[in-house]
Amino acid sequence: MKVAVGGTFQPLHDGHKLLLRKAYWLSHDVDIGLTSDEMATGSRVRPVETYEERENKLREWIKKEIGVEPNIMKINDPYGKTLTEDYDKIVVSPETYPTALKINDIRKSKGFDPIDVILVNYVLAEDGDPISSTRIVKGEIDTHGNLLKRPKE
Incomplete structure (x- = not known):
């Protein structure tokens, strides 16, 4: 089974x-x-690390936590290879x-089978x-969701 997932992943x-x-x-x-x-920086107002920095952090986390060498590819649009290659599943938030629905609409218009969308x-x-x-x-929370700034009452 071939799976696709994508994002900026920063901060992870x-x-x-x-x-x-x-x-x-x-x-x-x-x-x-x-x-x-x-x-990654096109429409964002917040700073984003370079591709290489984000790739290295992502690669190291996957190797440590999942135990595999990840297949990471640079994408320049929201679709990546999903419009031209066969995938069984796409995992999205x-x-x-x-975007996953749009991918499937485009795939259908090109005669490709849709990809099964897994919503997390x-x-x-x-x-x-x-x-x-x-x-x-913004400093509201940390990467685990712990509050760093308490709401004003």
């Missing part, structure tokens, strides 16, 4: 880790699309679910809101 947080664990639970044949520098729910922070890279960078 518990939500990302759950997504990656799910992908590798399904199969050890996982293609990880990691956003290029241009794509609620944030990227609409958000990992919630201590306050019940989703862990997100933006919240981490």
